Amino acid sequence: MAVHNYDVVVIGTGPAGESAAINAAKHGKRVAVIEKQSHVGGNCTHWGTIPSKALRHQVRQIMSFNTNSMFRDIGEPRWFSFPKVRERSRVTIDQQVVMRTNFYARNRIDLYQGIARFKDEHTLVVRGSADKQDELVAEQIVIATGSRPYRPADIDFRHPRIYCSDTILGLQHSPRTLIIFGAGVIGCEYASIFSGLGLKVDLINNRDSLLSFLDDEISDALSYHLRKHGVLIRHNEEYERVEGTDNGVTVHLKSGKRLRADAFLWANGRTGNTDELGLENIGLKANGRGQLQVDEHYRTEIPHIVAAGDVIGWPSLASAAYDQGLNACNKLLESDFRYVTEVPTGIYTIPEISSFGRTERELTEAQVPYEVGHAFFKDTARAQITGDTVGMLKILFDQESLEIYGIHCFGDQASEIVHIGQAIMQQEGAANTLKYFVNTTFNYPTMAEAYRVAAQNGLNRVFQR
Structure with a gap:
């Protein structure tokens, strides 16, 4: 067994692992990364x-083609098989893999492919293909192994019609009906995708509303548009059993309902990828969801071993994972450090959703007086030009100081639009007020102009008092 010595070894090449490894390399450290799969990028690039x-x-x-009357001169609305649509998306994945592989090469980071397992607190054994093994000894170790879908033992995921959010990308047929269990971010996104392809979708939610962490008005808008596209949402339901047959799946709910569809997608929860790390050899223990506990510096109970990304739980976003990996490594390198807490939400339903800051419910429960400014996309010139008129921008702000409390956006380009508000909210003092949007000239016509419209709408409410 070959033994190799490094300053930093990173386990995993998703966003957290990649940013940690490159950050360490740019600080002059000798770095190695370990990837279980045959290509870099982690779950983010290949399955998520x-x-x-x-x-x-x-x-x-x-x-757009099927609903835009202009395209009727070209031909009638078309139906596309899921495998054909999925195959087109592989182009992006391949481009990402090439780009990220080059990152490691340019920064002279050694890449080991195989399963990593702790031998002791400073040593990892990497078992690759053909029983090849390497032993990596490091002063500091970053665990960035990500997560995978939680798969209950009483559901037969080997059945050809039963999928989780990883295996659904390998769907080889084009079902007409689909049941999705789990109405979190992943479940809602796939409900949008499949209903957009013309499938009848049953979305089963074990809570009483969709995405309760969102502002209530945004959650209501999502529910409306999912239903508009043919998604039947069933709240407060739990499954009793899932039964696969030769040509479909029957889901038996505890409420007594029986639902049948051509395919079933489980999208309820994720598990940290820690079960193969040999944590017992170093005295670390993951929680019941496979996640590692870290302190405000991303350190585990063993200070020279840090963890970042989905493997530590909240918020389980690629954007946050990249920042967490960067800052976890900064702590190891004794550089400027930031614990990532303020993260924008980006949900890629159709239409998409993004938000930053507090919601109306949170402000009301905290007894914080606030006012609301709205801009509806149907009234903006850019949305009228593109035809993407569904949605709105919503600003919550203080009635007296005009300080901005929250930005909530629903509609086309929401995840891009939100960053303007985020940047202003993170300014100090008087710079973080509604006046910025009124006193700033925006390009016209743009979607960003919605900030000026929403700000003026909010100020009108204040001045009317």
């Missing part, structure tokens, strides 16, 4: 963020 968003883009193009 990138493929689902690329798939969503293809579906939006199909929906």
Whole structure:
């Protein structure tokens, strides 16, 4: 067994692992990364963020073609098989893999492919293909192994019609009906994608509303538009059993309902990838969801071993994971450090959702007086030009100081638009007020102009008192 010595070893090449490794390398450290899969990029690139968003883009193009009267001169509305649509999205994945592989090469980071397991607190054994093994000894170790879908033992995921959010990308047929269990971010995104392809979708939610962490008005808008596209949402339901047959799946709910569809997608919860790390060899223990506990510096109970990304739980976003990996490594390197707490929400349903800051419910419960400013996209010139008139921008702000408390956006480009508000909210003192949007000249016509409209709408409410 070959033994190699490094300053920093990173386990995992998703956003957290990549940012930690490159950060360490740019600080002159000798760095190695370990990747279980045959290509770098982690779950984000191969099964999560990138493929689902690329798939969503293809579906939006199909929906635009099928609903825009201008295209009737070209031909009638078209039906596209899921495998064909999915295959087109693979182009993006391949581009991402090439780009990220080059990152490691340019920064002279050694890449080991195989399963990493702790031998002791400073040593990792990497078992690759053909029983090849390497032993990596490091002063500091970053655990960035990500997560995978939680799969209950009483559901047969080997059945060809039963999928989780990873395996659904390998769907080889084009079902007409689909049941999705779990109405979190992943479940809602896939409900949008499949309903956009013309499937009848049952979305089963074990809570009483969709995405309760969102502002209530935004959650209501999402529910409305999912239903508009043919999604039947069933709240407060739990499954009793899932039964696969030769040509479909029957879901038995505890309420007594029986639902049948061509395919079933489980999208309820995720588990940290820690079970193969040999944590027992170093005295670390993951929680019941496979996640590692860290302090405000991303350190585990062993100070020279840090963890970042989905493997530590909240917020389980690729954007946050990248920042967490960067800052976890900064702590190891004794550089400027930031614990990532303020993270914008980006949900790629159709239409998409993004928010930053507090919601109306949170402000009301905290007894904080506030006012609301709205801009509806149907009234903006850019949205009228593009035809993407669904949605709105909503600003919550203090009635007296005009300090901004929250930005909530629903509609086309929401995840891009929110960053303008985020930047202003993170300014100090008087710079973080509604007046910025009124006193700033925005390009016209743009979606960003919605900030000026929403700000003026909010000020009108204040001045009317």
